[in-house]
Amino acid sequence: MEERKGNSADKTKGNFTLGKFLHTGRELVVEIRASLHTSRGKWGLALFLFGVFIGIHKALAGAGLEEKQNNLFLATVYSTIGLAVLSNLQDFKLLYLLPITRKEFAARQMQKAAWLCIIIFSVITSQFACMSLGMESFWQNVFWKSIPVSISMGAYPLASVKPVRNSEMQGTKMYHLSFWMVSLDFGMAFLNLMFVVDSWNMYAWILPVMNYATCIWAAVYFYRKIALADVYYDEL
Amino acid sequence: MEPILQIEGAGAVRGTTFWLRNVNLTVEPGTFMGVIGRNGAGKTTLFHMICGLSRISEGNVRLAGASMRHEPERCKRQMGIIFDDDYFRLDLSVKHAGIIYGAYYERYSQADFLNYCRKFEVDARQNLRKLSKGDYMKFQLAFALAHRPKLILMDEPEAGLDPVFRREWMNMLYDVLDDTCGILFATHLTEELEQYADAVTMLSKGRQVFSLTMLEVEEQYKIVRGSKVQMDYLSKRLLGRRKMEHYEEGLFREDGKELWVEASVSRPGLADLMYYLDSK
Numbered sequence: 212m213e214e215r216k217g218n219s220a221d222k223t224k225g226n227f228t229l230g231k232f233l234h235t236g237r238e239l240v241v242e243i244r245a246s247l248h249t250s251r252g253k254w255g256l257a258l259f260l261f262g263v264f265i266g267i268h269k270a271l272a273g274a275g276l277e278e279k280q281n282n283l284f285l286a287t288v289y290s291t292i293g294l295a296v297l298s299n300l301q302d303f304k305l306l307y308l309l310p311i312t313r314k315e316f317a318a319r320q321m322q323k324a325a326w327l328c329i330i331i332f333s334v335i336t337s338q339f340a341c342m343s344l345g346m347e348s349f350w351q352n353v354f355w356k357s358i359p360v361s362i363s364m365g366a367y368p369l370a371s372v373k374p375v376r377n378s379e380m381q382g383t384k385m386y387h388l389s390f391w392m393v394s395l396d397f398g399m400a401f402l403n404l405m406f407v408v409d410s411w412n413m414y415a416w417i418l419p420v421m422n423y424a425t426c427i428w429a430a431v432y433f434y435r436k437i438a439l440a441d442v443y444y445d446e447l
Numbered sequence: 448m449e450p451i452l453q454i455e456g457a458g459a460v461r462g463t464t465f466w467l468r469n470v471n472l473t474v475e476p477g478t479f480m481g482v483i484g485r486n487g488a489g490k491t492t493l494f495h496m497i498c499g500l501s502r503i504s505e506g507n508v509r510l511a512g513a514s515m516r517h518e519p520e521r522c523k524r525q526m527g528i529i530f531d532d533d534y535f536r537l538d539l540s541v542k543h544a545g546i547i548y549g550a551y552y553e554r555y556s557q558a559d560f561l562n563y564c565r566k567f568e569v570d571a572r573q574n575l576r577k578l579s580k581g582d583y584m585k586f587q588l589a590f591a592l593a594h595r596p597k598l599i600l601m602d603e604p605e606a607g608l609d610p611v612f613r614r615e616w617m618n619m620l621y622d623v624l625d626d627t628c629g630i631l632f633a634t635h636l637t638e639e640l641e642q643y644a645d646a647v648t649m650l651s652k653g654r655q656v657f658s659l660t661m662l663e664v665e666e667q668y669k670i671v672r673g674s675k676v677q678m679d680y681l682s683k684r685l686l687g688r689r690k691m692e693h694y695e696e697g698l699f700r701e702d703g704k705e706l707w708v709e710a711s712v713s714r715p716g717l718a719d720l721m722y723y724l725d726s727k
């Protein structure tokens with residue numbers, strides 16, 4: 212009975228609430244745990260941990276800044292792809308069968324993206340922390356690199372959501388960020404990540420500011436594309 | 448009492464083609480209604496329209512008073528769905544699938560879900576992918592019942608199941624049916640429907656042929672058997688006719704008039720109705 216009351220109370224609030232955010236996190240943990248039963252999930256976890264390991268290992272190894280930059284880029288790519296494989300967020304027919312509005316579904320997807328951002332943010336930031344950059348440079352990189360890059364990367368697993376199995380092959384990409392949008396968003400994130408900043412001057416700002424702009428644009432675009440889609444399952 | 452499901456002149460259009468046209472049916476509480484028809488008759492489209500997978504192009508579908516066109520979320524909360532295909536994420540265990548998807552339903556209870564799983568002998572720790580087809584159906588039924596739906600929709604879930612399980616399945620459904628809940632069941636298993644269903648709707652080529660209670664079907668349709676001469680005499684009143692080895696057989700609709708021939712008259716099975724009303 213209490214459980215029923217809890218569910219009922221949860222439904223009456225808005226789409227972006229702490230309760231729903233925490234519930235989405237729990238959902239993500241269960242989904243990741245479930246993915247580990249599959250070989251795909253195990254490969255995803257291995258790739259994610261490999262990215263974390265080589266990122267931190269090279270950062271601690273005392274290599275030159277350029278090598279660290281390249282390594283940061285590669286390690287983040289591995290971790291992100293691993294995470295995307297691990298948290299297989301594909302929702303097929305179920306999206307249409309669950310008693311939720313499109314906006315509610317879109318909000319839940321965005322909350323999942325936020326959780327993924329937090330994980331990727333932690334991975335990148337821990338590498339910066341191990342680079343012995345100095346306090347000021349560390350915070351510069353957290354602000355200019357970790358935050359926008361993790362927002363861009365967090366959208367990647369969501370961009371691969373397919374409403375219908377094999378819909379990509381049939382040419383239906385209802386919830387997909389368009390190819391150009393994905394290229395712009397991730398391309399900008401990778402470019403931004405390629406150069407570690409060590410000053411607050413304008414040149415160091417350009418890429419991060421553009422990255423902030425594209426990642427926020429992509430997030431809003433993605434949310435709107437899910438929430439405002441007026442397409443039924445049978446029309447896909 | 449308010450009907451659980453009320454479909455008023457509903458139709459579905461895809462592009463310029465009508466997939467379903469002018470369907471009218473009502474499911475009362477405590478009723479088990481079967482939907483029959485040949486492949487491509489529109490059964491799945493009807494179910495898709497009811498559960499929100501297909502757009503309702505004309506008419507309306509009302510579930511416990513709520514309109515599927517205007518309040519789809521409210522309607523979906525009242526529905527338990529059992530489909531042949533796997534629409535749940537199969538990586539999840541039975542228990543975790545309950546936790547994740549149950550959270551979307553107001554009246555869902557995980558304790559009830561686990562109780563139903565025990566009752567139906569479904570291992571809650573088992574991965575959905577590893578469940579047998581029968582167990583997967585039982586899982587879907589347990590999940591549906593745990594959120595207390597008013598309507599249980601089943602679209603040919605019994606395909607590929609052995610006859611013993613099919614009978615057990617129907618018994619199970621009959622046990623869970625109560626005065627607050629109705630069942631709409633699309634199937635090709637006409638024998639099972641004859642035993643269990645209270646009402647039946649027949650579709651043919653995207654149109655509704657009839658929607659009647661089993662009693663009305665018995666009263667309105669009759670099978671008549673006789674010689675060729677007798678059947679020729681009745682031919683204008685027959686809806687369909689076929690030649691057997693030693694006699695001929697036909698279906699006619701009761702119109703209150705006498706037959707005027709010494710032919711044997713019997714109750715038609717649902718398969719007979721499908722054959723005579725929907726064959727070439």
